[in-house]
Amino acid sequence: MTLDQWLAYDGSAGDPTRAWLNRIGFQDVEIENYLAGNSINWYDRIMQTGFRNDINTSISGRNGGLNYYWSIGRTSNEGIVDGEKFEALRSRLNLDAKITDWLTVGMNTQFAKRNEGFIAADRGQIERSSPWGSEFDDEGNIRLSPQDDNGAGAVNAFLGQKFNDRIDLDHTFNSRVYAKVKLPLGFSYELGYTNRLEFQEYYNHALAASPQNVVGSAVRQVTKINEWQLDNILRWDKTIDKHSFNLMFLVYGEKYQSYFTRSRANTFEPSDALGYSALELGTVQTVDSEDETSTGDAVMTRLNYNYDSRYLLTLTMRRDGYSAFGETNKRAYFPSIAGAWTISNESFFNSEFVNFLKLRLSYGENGNRDIGRFTALSRLNANKYLNVDAGGNVITVPTFDNGTQENTELRWERTKATNLGLDFSLANGIVEGSIEAYQNITNDLIVTRQLPNIIGFNNVTTNLGEIENKGLEFTLATENINRENFQWNTNFNFSLNRNKIRKLYGDLDENGEELDDITNQRFIGEATDVIWGQEAIGIWQTNEAAEAAEYGVFPGDWKIRDVDNSGDFTVEDNVFQGHRSPRFSWAMSNRFTMLKNFDFSFEVYSNWGQKRIFNEAKNRNGFIDRTNSIQTPYWTPDNPINDYARLFSSDGSSNFAIWRDASFIRLSNITVAYRFPKSILEKLSLQSLRLYANARNVAVYAPHWDFYDPEPTNIDGRNSNGTNDSSLPTPRFFTFGIDLSL
Amino acid sequence: MRNIIYNYRKAFLSFTLIVAITLTGCEEEFLDADPQSFFTPTNALDTPEGLNSLLSQAMRNLRAEYYGDGAPMITENIFSEVSVEGTTDKSGPAQDLNLLILPDANLNSANFNRIGWFWEEFYKGIKYANTVIGRLDDATFESDAQKNDILGRALFHRAYRYYRLTQQFGDIPLILEEITSARLDFVSTARETILRKMQEDLNIAVPLVNEVANNGDINRDAVLHLLTKVNLALGDFDAAIASSSQIIEGSTHTLTTDRFGIDAGNASKDVTWDLHRVENKSIPGNTEGILVVIDRLGYEDNGDYAGGTSIQRQAVPLWWRFINTPDGQNGMSDAPGIDIDQVTAIGRGIGRNRGTHYSTKEVWKNANNDQRHKLGNWYDMEDLVYNAPSLQSSGNSYYGKNLELYLPNGTPLCSDTIRNWYGFPHYKFFVPDPLNVKPAGGHGDWYVYRVAETYLLRAEAYFWKGNLGLAAEDINVVRRRAEADEITAADVDIDYILDERARELYYEENRKTELTRIAYIFAKTGKTAYNGKTYSLANFSTDNFWYDRIMEVTDFYNKGVKTIHGDEYTMSPYHVLWPIPASAINANTQGVINQNEGYPGAQNNIPPLTTIPE
Structure with a gap:
């Protein structure tokens, strides 16, 4: 083919490079930058090395019967994205006054202020903004879209930062006052009152000056949360010979109240220069508010009986109440019993090697009330609709959407936990540990049940049959080396859990077998986190084109298991494909102390066997022909891989997700520290001085996961439920610190 | 020191007293936390x-x-003759219906159906x-x-x-x-x-x-209009004539034939333009709207539909890319505020609802003076101009000239004529969108039922009864208002009634619903259709008028047409009923x-x- 033939294909003329770029969809600005040799590395432009600093100071002491502690701390943390930051100020005051032999009163008060009013650059633009785009126009104004294609999601990463004015503050005051009274005959009484007051404020002004906005808009949003808890505890301690009794009686009450107000305005006149400070200048104004209250109470009795430090028995009965449950089921009783036998205290037990051995067995029932405050009720979601009257005037009319069914029967979720444990200490404490096995049967699990969509209700919160959890936990602490100038300690723990749905709602099929709940993906005999769906088993290759065509797809598309060989994909083709949560987890930490003053430690942990969605392997995230993209491997006839599809792959008639094993082992922490010796401290008039350096998230080994972190995180902390944004990178933290006591 | 201790005690004593009262006071109702911010049934x-x-x-x-x-109404259009799914750059949109329209497929997404x-x-x-x-x-x-x-x-x-x-x-x-x-x-x-x-x-x-209700709510004529459709669906043609006549002969709603509303003083416009201005749909001068749904700018979270109609984005072609000038340069730009600002005039379309050749060309043959197809009300692609600033700055002679689709040698200048090249009724799609930098079609009222459809429903009922003269007269009422040529009884058949509905009610009527209703009438009555076939309820899902009509007049389904992404437009008779x-x-x-x-x-x-x- 000649150049002229190539150009004539679509009537192009002139500069062939320009024609080529136009043909593959470059915008004019991209073509100009390409030809001029300009480009932007958006990763470098948007990502940064963030500095975090944290300073804490505290004083504590005792004066007569008065103990006091006061601390103050300030945190200022930058994130890894330009502009990402948060600041916090915290202070705590604890007072404990022993007034007489029989009376102690005290107070713990905490104040904290968090400032999150910082706006980060849009990190997602690394994956969308074109390297041949322009950040500014010829006059130096910031452009709406680097490549003039905001429709494809390519928006200037810095617009939010530059054209928003924000206050985002959270103030909390927590205070607990208490009194402890010693009474005659072994009785004692404690009364505590805790109050939490929180103010959340969010003010934002999105400026009309932004190329993204036509009008300015602003919001003021304030939430006040007030919560109190009151507990009365009466205790009786008595020891008669080798029998010791400890009886406790608790009466508890709590109340939560929150008040939310939000005012918004847009289209300001004469201008939006005053932003959220003058919402009344907005021609469109909206207000909304939401208040919530919940209450809870508890009464509990507990008896501890100990015979000769050999036999222990604990009996507990509690009654819990919570306002969110159905009218008739707000309160429930939860008994428990626990026994322990310290074998090593028996007279017949004579072992030099085993220093401590204790066998524990317990059975207890406990409740879960983790539901929204009003989920038992049918909520009439109120909104507005518009009418126009005979005079042509617009009027708003109220609307009610009865969106959920009520459940007046909603009751406490109840778990019956049976626990068998063994604690041991061997060879003078060189090896210590415990082994624990448990079985938890949960009845009346609180779940959101999707309903058949024809009844017009999406879901109802209800109690679901029976779920069994069983598991094994194992912890071991060893003192590997203990010399004068070198100590090495290891802690190791391992856990595994298996769960299984044993009963659902009690709906039976014609054979009397209980029915699975396909809609909610709950299956009798399977785990609650089981993955069930159409299964991607590889990529159609070139020599399978005819077979692929029967499913309406092409070589390079995902091949889906056609379980019933029907040629189409229905619920009959769904298969179980593993689990969302780890099949087992372990963690290990090692600590070395050298030459008395050097500490070195590292921690490793692992979650193994969980799967996560990895639809990136479909190779069609966003507009890959119009925006930048994260390059993943992709199938071509010359690169016939089996784990990533062709670009712009087709799902055919299937409805599937790609699941990938996200097992990993992470070297999560390395710390080096130096403690100054006494001799130097005395010269400096210091009590203690410690310097340390620490690195977090040092390395990850994930053999089957080739993308961002296998365990998604964000700057505020780790979240491993698997539902988070899979493309959030985990920062690596390096810390240098000084601990100093005067 | 003693004094201080005494004060502690006093503080403590009064504190316990308050607590004790609080506890005994609320024991009974303590756990009744009623909702404060919402109502319950x-x-x-x-x-x-x-x-x-x-x-x-x-x-x-x-x-x-x-x-x-x-x-959702776009799905009604693409399961009929008037439109197809025009987002051609991915799999998923309802184009290959044989492949995608299945009970277990994604059936509720903007990107599917x-x-x-x-x-x-x-x-x-x-x-x-x-x-x-x-x-x-x-x-x-x-x-x-x-x-x-x-x-x-x-x-x-x-x-x-x-x-x-x-x-x-x-x-x-x-x-x-x-x-x-x-x-x-x-x-x-x-x-x-x-x-x-x-x-x-x-x-x-x-x-x-009530005979009269606020616009945006149900009045008696809306009930009669729906009843007319149900009567037709059941084959009760006399009842359909009676229920539609009750509207037409009543005084509450009449066909709007005189200039009115926001542009009434603009002599270059006409009553068809006036009728479809969103500002005019619910004003007292508009007698045509029987059932109108209301959405206004300025009622954000206070009764509006968040984001508005988005109609230009949905139904205007993606005219701002992949269109070259005859000398082979990129011709188009959707930047607002440039010297030739076409995005503000017609909106930034993405061609999701792609009008077929049938609805954008075929039904407009012999349009003559028909207001519904005259320039200004209707745009063909050739009515747009090359407007890319790069043409302006390089002094390209095509800047500001009308678009052309082919070079003299037949080479197309638009690489995707499905998504980027088709005509559209600007008079219906122009909904001002002052809140968007690149307009997508903003807030505005929308007709669900209006009198023009009542006439066309009665015309259909007369047709089924064999009264072609009265049918032609009802159709002519609608055509006269648009200054279209009148027809005679001999012109009337279901083909013509469907064409007239496409002309008058494009992007308003529920086209799939109405076409299926007509297919059911053929199957139920056994009447011979204009295509010479008769139909039966017994094999409705394998042989029906709905499918035959779409195959007859449209140029996409089962004709081997593929999108640039490689998906072929297919359809089968059983799609007459959705899964x-x-x-x-x-x-x-x-x-x-x-x-x-x-x-x-x-x-x-x-x-x-x-x-x-x-």
């Missing part, structure tokens, strides 16, 4: 206001079909109506008239949904009461049985509903909801109910 649905609020919610629900990104939206949201509308009907006796009304009006409007809302669902899905579960438990034992009821019940309900509703979403069938474990023939799962069907259990 028990405390708010026992008043006329509460019931009206449910009916206004039913209106919001009805409105949503016509608004937003991937508006909205079949599932109709299923779910229409059943929600039925729930609102059933809740009102069932709780009517709990409330105390100011008057019988008030109670009647509420009942009548509730009956309308239920019938509106069942009329639509039975044309979309055929036999479906009939629910006539509020369901307050997790019921799993539904069965399907025959389409005709449901329609009979709705006809009965609407006949009850006609005298109950029942598998989720409904799977969740209904103690009964059988029938699947439509042609889709997997139909082998489990049982005969539908043909009576309504008491």
Whole structure:
């Protein structure tokens, strides 16, 4: 083919490079930058090395019967994205006054202020903004879209930062006052009152000056949360010979109240220069508010009986109440019993090697009330609709959407936990540990049940049959080396859990077998986190084109298991494909102390066997022909891989997700520290001085996961439920610190 | 020191006293935390206001079909002759219907189709109506008239949904009461049985509903208009003529024939333009709108549809890319505020609702003076100009010239003529969108029923009765207003009625619903269609007028047309009825909801109910 033939294909003329770029969809600005040799590395432009600093100071002491502690701390943390930051100020005051032999009163008060009013650059633009785009126009104004294609999601990463004015503050005051009274005959009484007051404020002004906005808009949003808890505890301690009794009686009450107000305005006149400070200048104004209250109470009795430090028995009965449950089921009783036998205290037990051995067995029932405050009720979601009257005037009319069914029967979720444990200490404490096995049967699990969509209700919160959890936990602490100038300690723990749905709602099929709940993906005999769906088993290759065509797809598309060989994909083709949560987890930490003053430690942990969605392997995230993209491997006839599809792959008639094993082992922490010796401290008039350096998230080994972190995180902390944004990178933290006591 | 201790004690003593009082005071009701910021059915649905609020919610629900990104009504268009899915750069949009339209597929997404939206949201509308009907006796009304009006409007809302669902899905579960438990034992009821019940309900509703209501709500003529459709669907043509005549001969709603409204003084415009200005749809001078849904700028979270119509984004072609000048340079730009600012004039379309050759060319042959197709009201691509600033700055001679599709040697200058190149009725799509930098079609009212359709429905009823003269006259009423040439009785057949509906009601009517209704009439009556075929209910899903009509007039389905992404437009006769979403069938474990023939799962069907259990 000649150049002229190539150009004539679509009537192009002139500069062939320009024609080529136009043909593959470059915008004019991209073509100009390409030809001029300009480009932007958006990763470098948007990502940064963030500095975090944290300073804490505290004083504590005792004066007569008065103990006091006061601390103050300030945190200022930058994130890894330009502009990402948060600041916090915290202070705590604890007072404990022993007034007489029989009376102690005290107070713990905490104040904290968090400032999150910082706006980060849009990190997602690394994956969308074109390297041949322009950040500014010829006059130096910031452009709406680097490549003039905001429709494809390519928006200037810095617009939010530059054209928003924000206050985002959270103030909390927590205070607990208490009194402890010693009474005659072994009785004692404690009364505590805790109050939490929180103010959340969010003010934002999105400026009309932004190329993204036509009008300015602003919001003021304030939430006040007030919560109190009151507990009365009466205790009786008595020891008669080798029998010791400890009886406790608790009466508890709590109340939560929150008040939310939000005012918004847009289209300001004469201008939006005053932003959220003058919402009344907005021609469109909206207000909304939401208040919530919940209450809870508890009464509990507990008896501890100990015979000769050999036999222990604990009996507990509690009654819990919570306002969110159905009218008739707000309160429930939860008994428990626990026994322990310290074998090593028996007279017949004579072992030099085993220093401590204790066998524990317990059975207890406990409740879960983790539901929204009003989920038992049918909520009439109120909104507005518009009418126009005979005079042509617009009027708003109220609307009610009865969106959920009520459940007046909603009751406490109840778990019956049976626990068998063994604690041991061997060879003078060189090896210590415990082994624990448990079985938890949960009845009346609180779940959101999707309903058949024809009844017009999406879901109802209800109690679901029976779920069994069983598991094994194992912890071991060893003192590997203990010399004068070198100590090495290891802690190791391992856990595994298996769960299984044993009963659902009690709906039976014609054979009397209980029915699975396909809609909610709950299956009798399977785990609650089981993955069930159409299964991607590889990529159609070139020599399978005819077979692929029967499913309406092409070589390079995902091949889906056609379980019933029907040629189409229905619920009959769904298969179980593993689990969302780890099949087992372990963690290990090692600590070395050298030459008395050097500490070195590292921690490793692992979650193994969980799967996560990895639809990136479909190779069609966003507009890959119009925006930048994260390059993943992709199938071509010359690169016939089996784990990533062709670009712009087709799902055919299937409805599937790609699941990938996200097992990993992470070297999560390395710390080096130096403690100054006494001799130097005395010269400096210091009590203690410690310097340390620490690195977090040092390395990850994930053999089957080739993308961002296998365990998604964000700057505020780790979240491993698997539902988070899979493309959030985990920062690596390096810390240098000084601990100093005067 | 002693003194201090004393003070401590005093503080402590008064503190315990307060606590003790608090505890004993609330023991009984302590756990009753009533909702403060929302109502519940028990405390708010026992008043006329509460019931009206449910009916206004039913209106919001009805409105949503016509608004937003991937508006559900587009799915009605692409399952007919007037449009196809035009987003050609990916798999998923409903183009290869044989492949994609399945019970287990994604049936509710802007990027796929909205079949599932109709299923779910229409059943929600039925729930609102059933809740009102069932709780009517709990409330105390100011008057019988008030109670009647509420009942009548509730009956309308239920019938509106069942009329639509039975044309979309055929036999479906009939629910006539509020369901307050997790019921799993539904069965399907025959389409005709449901329609009979709705006809009965609407006949009850006609005298109950107020003659005049606010725009945005249900009035008596809206009930009559729906009743006309149900009468036609049942083959009760005399009843259809009677119910439509009651509107036409009444004085509440008349065809608007004189200039009015916001642009009335602009001599370059005409009454067709005036009729479709969103500013004009609910003003006192507009007598044509029978049922209008309301959405206005300035009512953000206060009654509006968030984001507005988005109609230009949906239905205007993607004209701003992949169109070259005849000398081979990029021709187009969607930047606002440039010297030739076309994006502000016609909006930034993405060509999702791609008008077919049939609706954009074929029906406009011999348009002559037809206002509905004249320049300014209608745009063909050749009416747009090359406007890229790069042409301006390089001094290209094509800057500002009208677009051309081909070079003299036949080389196309547009690489995707499906998505980027087709004509469109600007007079309907122009909805000002001052809140968007690149307009997408903003807030504005929308016609659901207007008198022009009433005339065309009566014309259809006259046609079925064989009264072609009266049919032609009703069609001519609509054509005269648009200054189109009049027709004679000899011109009237279903082909012509469908063409006239496409001209007058494009992007307004529920095209798939109406075309299926007509296909059912052919099958039920056995009348010979203009294509020479007769049809029967017995094999409706394998041989029907709906499929034959689309195959006859459109140039996409089953013609080997492929998108640039490689997906082929296909369709089969069984698509006349949409698949029942598998989720409904799977969740209904103690009964059988029938699947439509042609889709997997139909082998489990049982005969539908043909009576309504008491």
